[in-house]
Amino acid sequence: MASDVPMSPELEQIDGEVQDIFRALQNGFQKMDKIKDSNRQAKQLEDLTAKMKECKRLIKEFDRILKDEESNNPPEVHKQLNDRKQYMIKELNSYVTLRKTYQSSLGNNNKRVELFDMGAGSSEPAAEDNIQMASAMSNQQLMDAGREQMTQTDQAIDRSKMVVMQTIETGTQTASALTQQTEQMKRIDNELDSVHFSLKKASQLVKEIGRQVATDKCIMALLFLIVCGVIAIIVVKIVNPRNKNIRDIPGLAPPAQNFQISNRRLLSVEIFSGL
Known part of the structure; x- marks a missing residue:
């Protein structure tokens, strides 16, 4: 199928490489019938599989560039380019089917290589990697594919x-956990209020106790001074009993009668001494 669709240089180069691979695949499968050795057939089939993988990569690149250039191409040109891509996909799919046929005939199921796998990190194929088109499937295949898709859905x-x-x-x-935590926070807040109130009362009580202690200290100091004064007066009275400054102090001056008796005795002594 000759390409008469206007393409950009990149698309044209990819299209040429794909066509070269298709010719190589056609020649390679024609040689398969001429090879009698099964080992050589298996080696030839591996080489063809590698070419099909490269073809698949080029078709994906063709589709990527086509999407990038969609806004720059007229709708008619874009449709023609898309038809060209579908042709390449359908052509490659025919070689994939042919490869499976030769593979089954070789009984090489244990060494079968999946051509269109998405790699170890992907579990589902992308839409652009779905090489087998609906136009190439029978009604039974379409129904089976639909049922499988419905099951997966x-x-x-x-x-x-x-x-x-x-x-x-x-x-x-x-x-539920947030509700419990909110209630717990409320209880903690109430407990903090109670603690704050208790601390305030304790602070007031400490202040009152401090004032009482200060008052008691003042009273004790005053009593100490009074006791010291009394002790000093007693000491002075004992040392100098004739001190007139403390004679009239209640409880410290001698009784008046005793004083008069003493004066009389002294007078009598003086009289007798004069005689």
Whole structure:
């Protein structure tokens, strides 16, 4: 199929490389019938598989560039380029089918290489990697593919329901935990208010006790001074009993009668001494 579609240089180069691979695949499969040794047939089939992988990569690159240039191309040109891509996909798919036929005839199922795998990190093929087109499938294949797709969709819906249920359960548990924590915070706040009130009362009580202690100290100091004064007066009275400054102090001056008797005795002594 000659290409008469206007292409950019990049698309034209990719298209030429794909066509070269198609010619190489055609020649390679024609040689397969001429090879009698099964080992050589297996080696030839591996080489053809590598070429098909490279062809698949080029078609993906063609599709990527086509999407990037979609806004720059008129709708008619874009449609023609897209048809060209579909042709390359369909052509490659025919060689894939032919490879599977030779592989089955060789009984090489244990060494089968998957051509269109997405790598270890992907579990589902992308839309652009779905090489086998609906136009190349029979009605039974379409029905089987539809049933398989529906089964996968149902399984995905079931998984989504399980995720939603787990999310709801987690949300309920989180809300319950938040409610408990809110109540606990309220109790802690009330306890802090009680502690603050108790500390305030304790501070007032300490101040009152301090004032009472200060008052008691003043009274004790005054009593100490009074006692010291009394002791000093007693000492002075004992040392100098004739001190007139303390004679009239209550409880310290001698009785008046005793004093008069003493004066009389002294007078009598003086009289007798004069005689």
